Amino acid sequence: MIRLNQLSMHYMLGESRIDILHEVNLEITAGERVAIAGPSGTGKTSLLLLLAGLERPAAGSVRFDDRSLGELDRDQLADLRRDCMGIVFQSFHLVPSLTALDNAALPLEIAGCRDARARARVLLDKVGLGARLDHYPGQLSGGEQQRVAIARALVHEPKLVLADEPTGNLDDRTGAAIGELLLDLNAQTGTTLILVTHDMAFARRCDRVLRLSGGALTEMQFESDDTHAQPA
Numbered sequence: 001m002i003r004l005n006q007l008s009m010h011y012m013l014g015e016s017r018i019d020i021l022h023e024v025n026l027e028i029t030a031g032e033r034v035a036i037a038g039p040s041g042t043g044k045t046s047l048l049l050l051l052a053g054l055e056r057p058a059a060g061s062v063r064f065d066d067r068s069l070g071e072l073d074r075d076q077l078a079d080l081r082r083d084c085m086g087i088v089f090q091s092f093h094l095v096p097s098l099t100a101l102d103n104a105a106l107p108l109e110i111a112g113c114r115d116a117r118a119r120a121r122v123l124l125d126k127v128g129l130g131a132r133l134d135h136y137p138g139q140l141s142g143g144e145q146q147r148v149a150i151a152r153a154l155v156h157e158p159k160l161v162l163a164d165e166p167t168g169n170l171d172d173r174t175g176a177a178i179g180e181l182l183l184d185l186n187a188q189t190g191t192t193l194i195l196v197t198h199d200m201a202f203a204r205r206c207d208r209v210l211r212l213s214g215g216a217l218t219e220m221q222f223e224s225d226d227t228h229a230q231p232a
C-alpha cells in the first residue's frame with residue numbers, strides 16, 4: 001500500500017540544515033499496523049506529513065496504492081487524503097466554529113453521506129464523548145479535543161490512518177481505550193495503521209515497531225517481556 005523509495009528530507013532554517021530522513025526505503029502492506037517510535041525531534045511527525053503528502057521530500061518518492069504522491073498536484077493530494085486517509089495531528093486541527101459532533105461528522109458530510117451525524121455520534125460515544133456532542137473545541141479539554149480528532153479520523157473508515165501520538169495526552173485508561181478502538185478498527189475493516197507513539201506497550205501490539213533516529217528507520221526487535229527494547 002505504501003512504498004518509500006530512497007526518501008530523503010531536510011528542513012532549512014536560515015543557513016542551518018536539519019536532516020530528517022536519509023535515503024529511507026520502506027514497504028507497508030494493506031492492513032498492517034506500524035508504530036513509529038524514536039527520540040523527540042528526530043522527525044516522526046515530518047515522516048507522517050510526507051506520507052500524507054503534506055510535505056514534499058528533497059529526494060526519493062512516496063507511493064500510495066501505486067500512485068506517486070510527487071506526481072499529484074495539491075487538489076489531487078487533498079482528494080486522496082479526503083477519500084483514503086484519516087489523520088490525527090498533535091495539534092488536532094478541529095474547526096473552532098463547529099461542535100464536537102459536526103467536527104467528527106465532517107469527512108462524511110463532505111462525502112455527501114446522509115447518516116454522517118448518526119455515524120459520528122456512534123464514534124464519539126466510543127471515544128467516551130457521548131455527553132460532549134454539542135461542545136465547541138474551545139469548551140473541551142485537550143484530551144477531549146484529541147478524542148474528537150480521533151473520531152473524525154476514523155468516521156469514514158479510511159484505508160489508512162496516520163496518527164501522531166493518538167494516546168499522548170490521555171490518562172492511562174482513556175489512552176488504552178483509544179488504543180483498543182484503533183486496533184479494533186484495524187481488525188474489523190483492515191484499515192492500515194501508522195502510529196507515532198512513545199507508548200511501548202501500545203507499540204508492541206502493532207505488527208512492527210520502527211525507530212526513527214539519525215535519518216534512518218530501524219525495525220525494533222523485542223524479547224518476550226522486554227518493553228525497553230533496542231533497535232535491531
Ligand SMILES: Nc1ncnc2c1ncn2[C@@H]1O[C@H](COP(=O)(O)OP(=O)(O)OP(=O)(O)O)[C@@H](O)[C@H]1O
Nearest residue numbers: 011012013018020039040041042043044045046047
Ligand atoms: N517547518 C519546519 N521548519 C524547520 N524545522 C522544522 C520544521 N518542522 C519541524 N522542524 C524541525 O525538524 C525536527 C523534526 O521535527 P518533528 O516534529 O518531525 O520531530 P518528532 O520526532 O515528531 O518530535 P516529537 O517526538 O517531539 O513530536 C525538529 O528538530 C524540528 O525542530
